[in-house]
Amino acid sequence: MRYDVVVVGAGPAGSSAAREAALKGTKVLLLEKRQEIGSPVRCAEGVGKAGLEKCEIKPDPKWIACEMKGAKLHSPNDAVVELSESLAGNEVGYVLERKIFDRELAAMAAEAGAEITVKSMVTGLIKKDGKIKGIRVLSNGEEIGIETDLVIAADGVESKVARWAGIDTSLKLKDMESCAQYLMAGVECEPDYTHFYIGSCYSPGGYVWVFPKGGTKANVGIGVLGSRIPKGSPGFAKRLLDQFIEKHSHYAKGKRLELIGGGVPVTSPLERSVADNLMVVGDAARHTDPATGGGIINGIRGGRLAGKVGAEAVEEQNFSQVFLSKYERAWKEAFGDSLERSLLVKDVLINLDDPSFDGIADSLAGYGFEELGLLGIIDALQEKHPELLEVFESI
Numbered sequence: 001m002r003y004d005v006v007v008v009g010a011g012p013a014g015s016s017a018a019r020e021a022a023l024k025g026t027k028v029l030l031l032e033k034r035q036e037i038g039s040p041v042r043c044a045e046g047v048g049k050a051g052l053e054k055c056e057i058k059p060d061p062k063w064i065a066c067e068m069k070g071a072k073l074h075s076p077n078d079a080v081v082e083l084s085e086s087l088a089g090n091e092v093g094y095v096l097e098r099k100i101f102d103r104e105l106a107a108m109a110a111e112a113g114a115e116i117t118v119k120s121m122v123t124g125l126i127k128k129d130g131k132i133k134g135i136r137v138l139s140n141g142e143e144i145g146i147e148t149d150l151v152i153a154a155d156g157v158e159s160k161v162a163r164w165a166g167i168d169t170s171l172k173l174k175d176m177e178s179c180a181q182y183l184m185a186g187v188e189c190e191p192d193y194t195h196f197y198i199g200s201c202y203s204p205g206g207y208v209w210v211f212p213k214g215g216t217k218a219n220v221g222i223g224v225l226g227s228r229i230p231k232g233s234p235g236f237a238k239r240l241l242d243q244f245i246e247k248h249s250h251y252a253k254g255k256r257l258e259l260i261g262g263g264v265p266v267t268s269p270l271e272r273s274v275a276d277n278l279m280v281v282g283d284a285a286r287h288t289d290p291a292t293g294g295g296i297i298n299g300i301r302g303g304r305l306a307g308k309v310g311a312e313a314v315e316e317q318n319f320s321q322v323f324l325s326k327y328e329r330a331w332k333e334a335f336g337d338s339l340e341r342s343l344l345v346k347d348v349l350i351n352l353d354d355p356s357f358d359g360i361a362d363s364l365a366g367y368g369f370e371e372l373g374l375l376g377i378i379d380a381l382q383e384k385h386p387e388l389l390e391v392f393e394s395i
């Protein structure tokens, strides 16, 4: 078996890469280790409208659970700051049904001509004279080899493919959010606002989120910074989430339908996202926003760029790291700056104490954010809590 391009992992990044390469007439294989694309969902399922537009994806009621007007940020003393949808970033706009969304992206790849195989786990790279020449796949209990000159690693946060190719993918505890989330039914929550609870009283180095999913359903989850989890405390994130839910009666009356766990990288992107015969995309390349943990939009954008460059590499028959660096330059131009800025924001936020969060919320609560703008925010802080201004100097 031989393909021009093999994409490992059928999440948003992998399906988008496969589609883009196939659209250019390249022979593509997309491999997914799970038996169902899109399931189980390990995501709060929030995406921004502007982000989807950048991905050239038209909103479709099939995969939209809810449309959001904006976000409400809750401080430790429960002062609420409201952000409009357009200011709230890449994760606020729609709450998706990712089981359907991810399948739809894979279907789009198939329609473009990509082959797709599920229940097929890539177990290693085939190398000759140090160069990648194919992959090994465990499919239906049988290990087979597939030849290719180009592998796109879209295998998510626990990516092994990039490591096998010699790229350092190790993550420190301080660079990772450990998450737990319930899909709940019977909760009382505003249907058109996502809620974020920020401060160490909710989550050390992270936050709690409540994303409505229509009717009385909502994703209620938590991310805790790995380095803030006490040693020897398995299940710490879930315990904090349970405590949060019990303390909030409008959530506590709900029933838990599903529990998921997962990790989110909240650090700089991989220093090197290409090697000879290999490109790394999505969470595997740490393209998640370090301040919010959102990665769907960057995953799709980066995936598309890798697919395009992959097709060009096939046309030119040039799979060198130097040629594939075109992809690295393209994603840096598209969202490299915003990842850097978000990292600065994250570093500030994780070092703020709860009284500072309360001070910021106290300064900003009640303002109409559309009119406020950055200078307005600075004025508001100057007026009520000037001591907090220096916190933002590095951003």
Ligand SMILES: Cc1cc2nc3c(=O)[nH]c(=O)nc-3n(C[C@H](O)[C@H](O)[C@H](O)COP(=O)(O)OP(=O)(O)OC[C@H]3O[C@@H](n4cnc5c(N)ncnc54)[C@H](O)[C@@H]3O)c2cc1C
Pocket (backbone or CB within 6 Å): 008, 009, 010, 011, 012, 013, 014, 031, 032, 033, 034, 038, 042, 043, 044, 045, 046, 047, 090, 091, 120, 121, 122, 123, 154, 155, 156, 157, 179, 180, 181, 221, 261, 262, 263, 264, 281, 282, 283, 284, 288, 293, 294, 295, 296, 297, 299
């Ligand atoms: C709790 C939680 C909440 C989140 N909430 C949001 C949110 O609200 N908004 C947002 O934008 N982002 C959110 N994220 C992040 C978002 O889910 C990811 O950024 C996004 O899914 C990344 O897409 P991806 O295609 O890179 O990886 P993934 O979606 O993880 O897909 C990787 C795929 O590769 C497959 N795979 C792995 N190894 C192999 C192998 N060896 N062989 C074959 N297949 C393999 C996996 O099964 C998987 O299907 C959240 C993450 C978590 C954990």
